[in-house]
Amino acid sequence: MPLNFKVPIFDIKNLSFSVKGQSILSNISLEIFSAEYIAIIGPNGGGKTTLIRMLLGLDKPTSGEVRIFGQKLNEFKKWHKIGYVPQRASHVDSAFPATVLDIVKMGRTSQLGLFSSFSQEDTDLVYDAMAKMDILDLADKMVGTLSGGQRQRVMIARALASKPEILILDEPNTGVDMVSQKSFYALLKKLNKEDEITIVFITHDIGVIADDIARLFTINQKATICNNPKKILSCEEMSELYGIDAHLIHNHKHEH
């Protein structure tokens, strides 16, 4: 499938967001195209999550506009094309009565018609998504009993079950061990390369996935777009973005 550069999945123009007069994001303009793999980095409080929440219509921009598949957010109807995995994916209320299967089925829920239950196609998509995330053996387990890494896969399987064209992940690996993280990155890469799913990924582990990603957005109130992700990892640019954390990140890169 050739990249469709005519209509971007997300077209963000002059987006600003402020709370009580304090600017969180100012004048952000970005385009996200089909089958891209984009990482978003930036310091805590720099506005990464806010940006994603505005893309999803969860927060309203103070000014500017987001278009999704060429449509305004409030006119867009095909939300099942967008898979969202929030920051707290690996933390969950352990008392909630949900098996892994219950959770992944949620991914099909928004497309259920009135008075209809899940069809064979729905069920197939649910099991396909679980197979992709390698969690078929967990289907009947209670989600509260899973490890952080397993839960993270469940949440992504739920997003995949709706057959999304784009996956938006907000630091989904907080609290996940290193081994799980590595296989997780491999999975994301596979989803991007083989299934041609666009991936937008907020992370701190830029060193680990620098080879996988196509473009890097750095967000600290303003946005910088970097088309050669490995290049931005120079110390000076990191200093500018993160301030004093720069050396730490720079060293982190050399370990890999």
Add this chain to the structure above:
Amino acid sequence: MIEMLSYDFMQRAFLSGIIIAILASVSGTFVVLRRYSMISETLAHSALVGVAVGLVAGFNPLWMAVVVAILSAWLIEYLRSEFALYSDAVLAILLSGSLALAVIIVSLGGAFNNSLFSYLFGSILSVSTQDVITIAIFGTIALVSLLVFSRQLYFIAYDEEVAKTSGIKVKLLNFLLVSVVAIIIALSIRVVGSLLIGALMVIPTVAALQFRVGFFKTGLISLFFALISVIFGITLSYFFSLPSGATIVLCVLFIFIVSLIYNKK
């Protein structure tokens, strides 16, 4: 046992009790998972205002209870979304405010008598055939609305924001849920009483949650507990001349305690 069922009023009691058990436990599953437990208490007291108006003005108290409970549910949702108020504080204010209003209306109208008392604590023996029909009709509508949207409501209860981004109409369904709960509570106060309906709605689900099983099984266990409590409660209240609502609540409380101990790690 057989003799008990030969009385018309006992047949009506069991019939209405069983319908209420189904309604309260199914809606209760969503209420508890949605962290709306206190709403049931507040709406139960708001429904009393409707009863009071009905008693004083000569309308059917049950119908008036349904109307006022729905209005109150909408007011709660409105206050929570439009004003910076703690939602539990909103519920506490409306709960005591409603009760005060109901008492004043009834005493001004000179109807402070056993009628209101029977709505406070439930009086299953006074359930009329007309009441059973009202409960059955509205109950069916409420139950069908819940079941049609059960998957969506379950998703919202688990993660409201992700549900919203997946295209589910969260605001509309929240509105539907509180409205349905309002109807069910208003229908129930004749049987278990407004002071006790919250217990029948919340406790079976909390007891079922102790078994740590999936969504569907939790709903079934909760339904089973509610039915057992109502059937045992009515039977015990018949044989020992106990107030029916309170007996039902003690039965469900007993089941909860046993569930808690049985499932203790």
